[in-house]
Amino acid sequence: xxxxxxxxxxxxxxxxxxxxxxxxxxxxxxxxxxxxxxxxxxxxxxxxxxxxxxxxxxxxxxxxxxxxxxxxxxxxxxxxxxxxxxxxxxxxxxxxxxxxxxxxxxxxxxx
Amino acid sequence: xxxxxxxxxxxxxxxxxxxxxxxxxxxxxxxxxxxxxxxxxxxxxxxxxxxxxxxxxxxxxxxxxxxxxxxxxxxxxxxxxxxxxxxxxxxxxxxxxxxxxxxxxxxxxxxxx
Numbered sequence: 001x002x003x004x005x006x007x008x009x010x011x012x013x014x015x016x017x018x019x020x021x022x023x024x025x026x027x028x029x030x031x032x033x034x035x036x037x038x039x040x041x042x043x044x045x046x047x048x049x050x051x052x053x054x055x056x057x058x059x060x061x062x063x064x065x066x067x068x069x070x071x072x073x074x075x076x077x078x079x080x081x082x083x084x085x086x087x088x089x090x091x092x093x094x095x096x097x098x099x100x101x102x103x104x105x106x107x108x109x110x111x
Numbered sequence: 112x113x114x115x116x117x118x119x120x121x122x123x124x125x126x127x128x129x130x131x132x133x134x135x136x137x138x139x140x141x142x143x144x145x146x147x148x149x150x151x152x153x154x155x156x157x158x159x160x161x162x163x164x165x166x167x168x169x170x171x172x173x174x175x176x177x178x179x180x181x182x183x184x185x186x187x188x189x190x191x192x193x194x195x196x197x198x199x200x201x202x203x204x205x206x207x208x209x210x211x212x213x214x215x216x217x218x219x220x221x222x223x224x
Contacts, residue, residue, distance in 0.1 A: 031210040042113065042216035043153070043198060050210035059112065059213060090152060092212075097160060099143060100200070100212060102152040 002026050006091050006103035013081045013110045021076040021106050023091030029101075031094050032074040034058075034066060036087040037105075043090065049074055081110045112137065114201045116215035123189045123222045131184045131218045133199030140204030142175050142182040143212070146195045153198060157184065161204070186220070194222045 004025045013019055023032065030051050035043040035058075045058030047066040055066045063085060065077045074093075078085060086109050094100040114135045121129055133142060141160045144167070145153035157167030159175035159182060167173070172185045186193055196217045203211065 031212070033210075033212060035214070040216065043200075043214040044113075045211065045213050048210055048212070056211070058211065094212070097141065099155040099158045099166070100145075101155070102145075104152050 004091055004093055004101050004103040006089075006106050008106060009104065010107050011109070013078075013108065015081060015083060015110060017081050018077070018079050019081065019108075020078075021089055021091075021108075023074045023076070023093075023103055025072055025074075025093040025101070027093065027095075027101065028071070029093035029095050030071075031096070031100075032068065033092045033100070034064070034074065034076045035090045035092065036060065036085075037090060038087050046076065046089075083110045086110045113213055114199055114215040116197075116199055116218050118218060119216070120219040121221070123193075123220065125189060125191060125222055125224055127189055129186045129189060129220060131186070131197050131199075131220070133182045133184075133201070133215055135180045135201050137180065137201070137203050139175075139177065139180050139182075139201050141202045142173075143200035143202070144171075144173055144182075144184050145198045145200065145214075146193075147198065147217075148195045156197075189220075189222045191222050191224065194220055196220070 049068040052071040091103040092100040
C-alpha cells in the first residue's frame with residue numbers, strides 16, 4: 001500500500017543543470033499536484049493536473065515544466081536549475097471531493 | 112490568491128484550547144486542514160465540503176462558513192502530539208478553479224507540558 005511515492009528524496013544540483021522529479025501514486029487519483037515549501041511561505045502550488053494528458057499552471061510555475069503521460073505518474077522538470085529553486089518539493093494526489101495524500105518530499109539544493 | 116491563516120503562531124500548555132482561522136478572497140467548494148511535523152509530509156486532518164459534508168479526525172473539529180469564505184479549526188484539550196504546523200487548503204470547485212488546491216502560509220502550534 002505505497003500511496004504517493006516521490007523519487008529522489010534528496011538531490012544536489014549545480015546551477016544550470018537539469019533534473020526530473022518523479023511522483024507515482026497507486027490510488028487511481030485524478031488530481032495530482034506539485035508544491036514547493038520554503039520557510040515561512042507555506043506550500044506553494046507549482047503545477048497541477050486534473051487527469052492523464054492534462055496539466056495546468058499553479059501559483060509559481062516559472063522555471064518548471066510538468067508532464068502526465070500516465071494517470072499514475074506526474075513528472076516535474078527543472079530545465080536549468082537556479083539557486084532560487086532550492087526547496088523541499090512535495091507531490092500530492094486526490095480524488096474529486098476528497099482529501100489529498102502527500103509524498104514524503106524531495107529536498108533539492110542548487111549550488 | 113493564497114488563503115490567509117491566523118494566527119501565524121501560537122503556544123499552548125497541555126490541556127488548553129486553540130482556534131486557527133482560514134479565510135479566502137474567492138468562493139470555496141471545500142476547505143482542507145492538514146498538520147505537518149518538522150521534516151515530514153503534511154497529514155490530513157479534516158475536509159469540509161460545500162453543503163455541510165465533513166470528514167476527518169475524531170478529536171478535532173472545524174467549521175466552514177461558505178458565505179464568508181472562512182473556516183476555523185478547533186483544537187480542544189490540546190496534547191503534546193498536537194504540536195506542528197497547520198495548513199488550510201482551499202478548492203474553488205471544478206468549474207471555478209478546476210483542480211487547483213492552494214494552501215495558506217501555515218500556523219505553527221507548540222504545545223508545552
